[in-house]
Each structure stands twice: as structure tokens, then as C-alpha cells.
Amino acid sequence: MAGDDELERLRYENEKLQKINRVLMRRVEMGWGNHSDAYQSFEDAAMLADKVKERTYRLQQTLHxxxxxxxxxxxxxxETEKSQIQAEQDRQRLRDAIExxxxxxALFDADRKMVMVNSRCAEFWQQHKITYELGKTSFQEITAASLVLVDHKAKAQKKVGVYPDPIAQTIFKLRDGTWIQMQERKTNDNCLVVVYTDITNIKLAEEVRYETAMAEQAELLKATLENMSQGVVLINAQRQIETWNQRFF
Known part of the structure; x- marks a missing residue:
């Protein structure tokens, strides 16, 4: 009985030691497994750090x-703002110049649409109830609308210049007695500049000079005829008597 008890005790101790051994082995194995996981985590962390570093560098380059x-x-x-300011200053200088x-x-673009007028031009058309709209009204339209103002009984005069001064010049009389000189000139970018000048005083002065000259010629002719010993009468192309001397009767 005592031997059986000792054997049983030894078996119990052996099983206990084996159990402890298995537990220790399992712990060892578990310890190595954790070490492997830790190493793998470290390796992953190192790779992640490299990727973060690379992406950080790329981000810095992108930000740069x-x-x-x-x-x-x-x-x-x-530069654009400066150019816009310069362009606006140039436009303002142009507006100041034409004013x-x-x-x-009046200025018309390459399509002959009105793009700019000065106050004198605007006042003239408004005075004669001629409507226009910048960017829409064409040179042909404003010219056609102005024809009702022209005195067609008075002969218009037109002159076209040649290179290098190709200015088209037209002189016409309005129904209110005003004489206008219209000058048309193309720019280098194919725009059209039109200047309307009131030359009424010049035309009136020309008429006065013409009438004075004709009166002087008539007096000279009359004096010449009166000094002739024969009777003389002058008849024009329409077979009408123009003048005569006293000896004619």
C-alpha cells in the first residue's frame, strides 16, 4: 500500500512537472512569438516611417x-493689373485728347461699329435727334441717319487722299446753313477715325471774297466797255444780256 501511494505520488509529481514544463514551453513559445510580432511591428513601423518621410519630402516639394x-x-x-492700369491711363489720355x-x-472699330465719340459729336447728334449706341451703331447707319440734315441743293465736294496720307474729305452743307467738313482716316489696325469740322465761317468768308472779286471784275469790265468807241453788249451762254456800254444804245 505504501509503495502504491509513493508511485501515485511520483506520478502526480511527474504529471505536475510535465504540466509545468508544457506551460513553460508554451510561455517560451509565446515569448518568441511576441518577439517575432514585435520585430515585425518594428519592421512595419520602420517601413511606415520611411514612407512617411518620403511622403513628407514629396509634400514639401509640392508645397515648394x-x-x-x-x-x-x-x-x-x-503685371496684368499694371497693364490694365496702363491701358486705362492710355484710354483716359485718348479721351482727354479728343475732348x-x-x-x-468719332472712332469706329475694324467692323465699323462706333466705339468712342467726344462730347461735341454727341451733342451734335442729340441736337438733331439722331440716336446711336456705342458698340452697336455702325458708320453706315449714322451716315444714313444724317442724310436728312444735308442740303442736297448745295453741291458736295469730295476729295480722297493717296498714300501716305489717305484721308477722304467731304464738304457738304446742312439744311440750317451750316457747312461741315468730314474727314475719314483709317488707322494701322483698320479702325476708322472720323472728324467733323464746322467750316461755316470759312465758307462765308470764301463767298464774301468771291462776291467781292466778282464785283471788282464787273466794275473793271464795265469801265473797259465804257472806254470803247463802239457799242458793245455781252450775252451769256443762255443767250441773256449780261452787260453793255452806253454807246450800244
């Missing part, structure tokens, strides 16, 4: 290029 692009855009914006002249001024 973006900053350069923004600087270029800002420079372009400033400073005493003539009526």
Missing part, C-alpha cells in the same frame, strides 16, 4: 512648387 506657382501667379496678377479738340470726333 505651389509656393513658386503662387509667386508667379501673383507676379502675373501684378480737347474743337471738332466733333
Amino acid at each position: 512648387r505651389l509656393e513658386e506657382s503662387n509667386q508667379q501667379l501673383e507676379l502675373a496678377r501684378r 480737347s479738340i474743337s471738332d466733333a470726333f
Whole structure:
């Protein structure tokens, strides 16, 4: 009985040791497994760190290029703004220039649409109830609308210049007695500049000079005829008597 008890005790101890051994082995195995996982995690972390570093570098490069692009855009914006300011200053100088002249001024683009007029031109058309719209009214339309103002009984005079001064010049009389000189000139970009000048005083002065000259010639002719010993009468092309001397009767 005592031997059986000892054997049973030894078996119990052996099983206990084996169980402990198995537990220890399992722990060892588990320890190596955790080490492997830790190493794998470390390796993954290292690879992730490399990727983060690479992506951070790429991000920095992208941000750098973006900053350069923004600087270029800002420079372009400033240049564009500067060009726009310069263009507006040029347009204002042009407006000031055409406002400073005493003539009526109109500018038509390459399609002959009205794009600019000065106040004298606008006042003239408004005074005669001629409507227009910048960017829409054409040179042909404004000319056709103005024909009702022209005195067609008075002969118009037209002169076309040649290169290098190809200015078309037309002189006509309005029904209210005003004489207008219209000058048309193309620009280098095929726009059309039209200047309307009131030359009424010039035409009146020409008429006075003409009438004075004709009166002087008539007096000279009359004096010449009176000094002749024969009777003389002058008949024009329409077979009408123009003048005669005293000896004719």
C-alpha cells in the first residue's frame, strides 16, 4: 500500500512537472512569438516611417512648387493689373485728347461699329435727334441717319487722299446753313477715325471774297466797255444780256 501511494505520488509529481514544463514551453513559445510580432511591428513601423518621410519630402516639394506657382501667379496678377492700369491711363489720355479738340470726333472699330465719340459729336447728334449706341451703331447707319440734315441743293465736294496720307474729305452743307467738313482716316489696325469740322465761317468768308472779286471784275469790265468807241453788249451762254456800254444804245 505504501509503495502504491509513493508511485501515485511520483506520478502526480511527474504529471505536475510535465504540466509545468508544457506551460513553460508554451510561455517560451509565446515569448518568441511576441518577439517575432514585435520585430515585425518594428519592421512595419520602420517601413511606415520611411514612407512617411518620403511622403513628407514629396509634400514639401509640392508645397515648394505651389509656393513658386503662387509667386508667379501673383507676379502675373501684378503685371496684368499694371497693364490694365496702363491701358486705362492710355484710354483716359485718348479721351482727354479728343475732348480737347474743337471738332466733333468719332472712332469706329475694324467692323465699323462706333466705339468712342467726344462730347461735341454727341451733342451734335442729340441736337438733331439722331440716336446711336456705342458698340452697336455702325458708320453706315449714322451716315444714313444724317442724310436728312444735308442740303442736297448745295453741291458736295469730295476729295480722297493717296498714300501716305489717305484721308477722304467731304464738304457738304446742312439744311440750317451750316457747312461741315468730314474727314475719314483709317488707322494701322483698320479702325476708322472720323472728324467733323464746322467750316461755316470759312465758307462765308470764301463767298464774301468771291462776291467781292466778282464785283471788282464787273466794275473793271464795265469801265473797259465804257472806254470803247463802239457799242458793245455781252450775252451769256443762255443767250441773256449780261452787260453793255452806253454807246450800244
